[in-house]
Amino acid sequence: MAQTTWWRLLAFFVLMVTKAQTTENTSRCKMYNDSDRKVLSVLEPLTNQNFTVTTKNGEEEYTYVFQVCGDADGVKDAGVVQKSKGNTVIVIGNYSVTEAFKGSDWVLLIYQGGEKYHEHCSKGSRKAMIMISCDRTKAAGPLSVVLEDRERNTDCFYLFEMDSSVVCPLIESKLSTGSILLIVCFSCLAVYLIGGFLYQRLIVGAKGFEQFPNYGFWSEIGNLSADGCDFVCRSRGSREEPPTYRGVSTEPLEEPEERDDHLLPM
Structure with missing residues (x-):
């Protein structure tokens, strides 16, 4: 608690000194x-x-x-x-x-x-x-x-x-919500790529494409997307529909067994 109080007093002192300096001449x-x-x-x-x-x-x-x-x-x-x-x-x-x-x-x-x-x-x-x-x-x-x-x-x-x-009056920002979100997303992406690249190169010691952050995951993203599309959009069962004409069964008819007992020697 005492340490927190000292930090607050120090911040207040710095703020007052800065304010005094900014209006010292006027x-x-x-x-x-x-x-x-x-x-x-x-x-x-x-x-x-x-x-x-x-x-x-x-x-x-x-x-x-x-x-x-x-x-x-x-x-x-x-x-x-x-x-x-x-x-x-x-x-x-x-x-x-x-x-x-x-x-x-x-x-x-x-x-x-x-x-x-x-x-x-x-x-x-x-x-x-x-x-x-x-x-x-x-x-x-x-x-x-x-x-x-x-x-x-x-x-x-x-x-x-x-x-x-x-x-001159300050110019107010006229960025829309969508523009702000795009800026935030691109900033996060840049931090991810640059930070990941430095980590892979300096800490892990990776070379070549292995320096790309999460290279294993991104190299398989195409296959994973295809598997997901196949799972959602394609049927796993048989495509043959059972016929409904006069109740004919779809099971294959058994062919009569050929008997060749008469060929055996008596």
Whole structure:
């Protein structure tokens, strides 16, 4: 009983450590609502990666760097940063102030608390919104800039977009019952043949056709099938039917005995 208890405790410990490791990186995001943290667990495979995009507007050129719950371009607490030609870095949004929303095939990640505008948006804080959509052909990226909405009085934002297969819904198996049974049967047959072959060759030391499992039985399967068919489908009795005409007997008539006593010498 004590041994069983120890095994259960060990299994529980391993499960908890594995679960902690699978959400270790996304746990660095500080959420408004901890109940939405399970949305971030979907994005765990995208962590520890910088996604970049460069845009040009006339003579102006900007490079945006995005990271999931990590320091974008090495800037502490910054989820999205903007870099200009003069290496001026502006924090667009912090992962220390994060929101996440999930749909059937998309995740919207929002970083708030960026640097304040100098002239636009009533000098409010910048905000980054990253829409991650399902694309089964792409592991992640590329990142693209959709727009920068800074002409409103409040709540201005940058909108980014990228594709990834990690947000795609799981494809449910559509195998029928018959297909599943066939797969199980072929799997069992493969195990029987391979296991039997290895046993006959390595343990028994058989050679040639004798390596085939139960070779004696399978070599006689044709004869056994024929015997079974003969037993079931064929009659073992006489095929001659007794005649019913006027009650004539089927027994052979006895021929009169030839007497040759008169040939004997007297």
